Amino acid sequence: MALVNITTNSSTALNTSQWNCEHSSKFQRFSKGIFYGENPLNHTLSVITLQASLVCFSTSWLQFFLAPLGEGSFIPQVLAGLLTGPTILGGIKSVKRWLFPAKPFYVCNTISFLGCVFFLFLVGIKIEPSMVMRTGRKTWAIGLCSFVFPVLLSILCALAIRQTLNPETDLYKSIYYIAIFLSGGSFHVTATLLEDLKLLNSEVGQLALSSSMVSGAVSAMWEVFIITRQQSTLQKKKDKSSIMMIISLVVLVIFICFVLRPIMLWMIRKTPKGKPIKESYIISVFLMLLVCSFAGEFIGEHFLVGPILLGLAVPEGPPLGSALVERLDNIVSGVFMPLYYLNSSSSFKIYLIDGRSLAVVQPVAFISFFGKVLGAMLPCLYSNMPLTDSLCLALLISAQGITHLLHLQTCQYLRVIDDQTYVQMVISLIWLTAVSTPVVKFLYDPSKSYLSLNRGKTIEHAPPNAVLPLMACIHLEENTLPMINVIEMSNSTIESPIFLYVLHLIQLVGRSAPVLMDHQLDFNFSQVSYHSQSIINAFKSYEQQHTGNMMVKLFTSISPYESMHDEICMQAAKQRACMLIMPFHMQWRSTQIIELAHPIRDLNLNLLRNAPCSVGILVERGNVINNNPLTTVSFYSVGIVFIEGSDDREALSYAMRMAGHPNVTVTVIRLIEPGKKSRTYVDTDPDGDLIHKFKVDFIEIKRHDYREEVVRDSVEMVNVIRSLEGCYDLILVGRCHDSESPLFSGLTEWNEYPELGCVGDMLVSSDSNFDGSVLVVQQQHRVGVSRNDLNNSLNAKQETITILEVPRETKMRQ
Known part of the structure; x- marks a missing residue:
């Protein structure tokens, strides 16, 4: 026989003990298995594993139902501990006999307190004491x-x-x-x-x-x-x-x-x-x-x-x-703390509740x-x-x-x-x-704080010969050169300079509070990562090359991906940015396809829903990466696919600014249905007005071009888009169009990347041979609406955003 010392939680005396007698062969550490005639529940490790499984399953089940109601993680965890612990489930005699015997439960007690040691250690790590000062x-x-x-x-x-x-x-x-x-x-x-x-x-x-x-x-x-x-x-x-x-x-x-x-x-x-x-x-x-x-x-x-x-x-x-x-x-939150909540329920004696x-x-x-x-x-x-x-x-x-x-x-x-x-x-x-x-x-609703700060800040409605504020977000060092190339094409001049706000985005790890570092106020490299230093140096060098017509402000944002869009939107609103340019979550290289962390895709979707300004998603496909304006004079060929709608007008307005650059050639390809070919463009609709303005201002310049393509259905439109492969370094397209048009019949159901729209998806999809880069533009004119209204309008204007993973021959995850 063996004696097990069980210390009670009574408040009358700390040294009160009970002595229970057990067979020494019972509750050994390991079980030989049911095929050797042993009951796994007679062994400590098996019982503790089952206890942890029950409380983790209960926590997940409760979080599934309570999270949509706005409950945090604590309520499901503590309720799961009470439901599966000795208070409720353990109150059943047959369950208590097998699931909550004395020795395994107090071994679980020791493990849970060890988990508390690591948990509070993590709490201390994530706290930054200097925040108080x-x-x-x-x-x-x-x-x-x-x-x-x-x-x-x-x-x-x-x-x-x-x-x-x-x-x-x-x-x-x-x-x-x-x-x-x-x-x-x-x-x-x-x-x-x-x-x-x-x-x-x-x-x-x-x-x-x-x-x-x-x-x-x-x-x-x-x-x-x-x-x-x-x-x-x-x-x-x-x-x-x-x-x-x-x-x-x-x-x-x-x-x-x-x-x-x-x-x-x-x-x-x-x-x-x-x-x-x-x-x-x-x-x-x-x-x-x-x-x-x-x-x-x-x-x-x-x-x-x-x-x-x-x-x-x-x-x-x-x-x-x-x-x-x-x-x-992961191990503390996924294993140790559920066992702690299970163990803490033993102190919760429900029969002590009285009026x-x-x-x-x-x-x-x-x-x-x-x-x-x-x-x-x-x-x-x-x-x-x-x-x-x-x-x-x-x-x-x-x-x-x-x-x-x-x-x-x-x-x-x-x-x-x-x-x-x-x-x-x-x-x-x-x-x-x-x-x-x-x-x-x-x-x-956090979006109200930044939607109220911006009023119609788009490139289309920006006054001519005025400062153009742009915001560029960087995830990796590899995003730097393509982003600089796009900014170089944007034609920053003394008469119309560009204020560029660069935000290096880093996932929050190792602390609880997000951090935004302004490198103009405190340019301290000891506070930024190794990769941030190279990004900062590249943009600073670019600013020095364009002194007088370019101003660059650099920030580093360390925050969780789930709420990172709020920080980006707030900064875009404060800086009065006309467009926010984000890297796509996929990157193409000559020998491989790099897929970044999945939360980056969710971040782009959140920005499309909530951004207080226009949004551009930059897809890097190859040619623009080979140009380096920091070391050589670069020439760019830009194409614009214009169909209809505010997003296409925003893309064309951006391209018209690029057309003023002496090293940029711009070609507008307008896709129209047969019934609309004879339509007069002047004083009829915003699309026609902007097309007419492009013709008047730029078509006489020999390096620029404009052409129309008559397409009757989606098949002909796909053929025109495919014909652009290999012709341009950068193609600008609008994200959303009239989904009821016969030109888009059957296309939305097969999109690999719905966040890019139909045209952008054709250029970027796995069966495309396009080797340039694509900038997908969405104009933000829904300023002041609530988040729910914004989501509803996006869903009504475009298909439901789903995620479809397509296998590729060469893929490397970071």
Whole structure:
């Protein structure tokens, strides 16, 4: 027989233990399998694997139903833990016998707490402490008020309720702790919620992040002080224990800052630029993590204090911070944390819920939540922020999540609160967060902030001989030269200069808050990646060659792909850009086809739906790449396929500007139906007016040309498009046309790349031999409409955007 020591979570004594007897042959580590007559559920590893599978499946199932309602990831995770844990599913005797026996469950307990160590380490890595010092007065006001207001209101509420309670009850003793811990904020919870709602790059999201950093820092210091004080009260010698714990904690912080952090900085210096960090360095940091966790437990603090302090000391971003996040993020979020939620449900005893405790804790929780919302809204309203935006920001800051649950379990373990109060506080944590987050999803539209800044900024409607503001986005170093060639063709002159805003886009890895670096204000290469340096140098050299008629402003945006379009649109609106040029997600080379990360395609689709200006998608097919205006004089042949509509007019307007360049030849090919051939172009329609203007201004110049092609159906149109292969370096086409025209009959159903439109797809599809480049243009004239209206109008004007993967002979993924 074997004895298993099971420590209970009772609040009456920390040393209370139970002793259960088991057969020594039961719950060994590995099973021989059912074919050898063994039950896999009699083995620890099999039971833990089944527990993890159940909670992960439940989490995915709940996220599928709750995510469209606006719920973040926390609510499905905690509900999945309660449903599959001992609270509900484990309450069934037959299930509890096989799925939640004592020994495997407490092995799962140990694994889940190890997951918490890595989780809080990741939280610390993603936090940038310097953000607190860089925030403005408005951010400090929101952060401090969102902490002070709930503390004051909830303590007053607790004081009033305490007068009705029996002094001998646990609720009477812990009511003030309940008020304080329910008032705390968390930067990680706010950042995770913003990521779930895809609002990290929004105006309200940025303000919520910086404000939650302030309130989270103040809350953390306050809670650490209370926990340290409570730890000292559990010791028999109360005179010096508290002072020694505080001194030891300070020594641990000094050791991390002045010993471990310099070691990590040395690792970064030893890593060549652009190269991944050594695996031995990663393992060394993991050893530091375990040592810091043990040190926190050794000095009497919680074992989770050391990991978060070490995480804060890790230099954010690449190469070290990003590498650590890449190694740990998936396994922690996919395996360890589901087991933690399953394990935490064992402390949630549903039979302890009664009306009396419900009437005490829930009002305090609601008043605390109301105080957070009120405290965050008042500074916003004072600074003339709209009421809707103020409410959404307050709800984002007031949301609760995993870090609050960890604090509650620590309070339960240290007897700050009893089991009954813990259950009530978890209930309040769930319902308050579940109610508030959908409000943000349905009230706040980030596109309104930048759609309202731009009014009809298109190339077609831009005044002649005026400054042309363009924005170019770069993903990789290979996008630089094709983009410079397009800008060179755009004919920047002293009379009509170009203001070019270059945005280097980098995926957010290794930090929670997105970053936008303006290289004019702080041209510090130590803050940018190795690839950003080469991109910056190339555009700076191009600007120097065109002094007087070209101005280039360089930015680096580090943000998640899911919300990157909000950052791009906001910058395009602020800079009053007429056109935003984006690289296509596929790149053609002489020996291979390079397909970039799939989120880049989704990014382009989001920009087509939401951009406050015209959008051009640049597809690189070969010839333009061979020209290098930085070193030689380049000549370009440009063709425009003109059919009808605002997108074609925008493409032709851009081509007419290119036609003024002495080294550019422009040819307009207009495809018309037979019934429209005799139509008079002057003073009849916008298409005809622009065609007439091109003829008057440029057709007499010998290097430019205009021709019409009469096409009766889609087959003849395809033949004309195919005839252009090998004739031009760059072809401009409009994205959308009249889909009811017989010219497009049957074409939309076979598009490989619907975001390029019918004509662009013909030139770029896998069976095309076109070796030039294509710029697909969409004119943005729907300024001021909501996101839903914009999506509906796009769907009505063009086919539903679907993704069709076509196998190719040569493909390399990056």
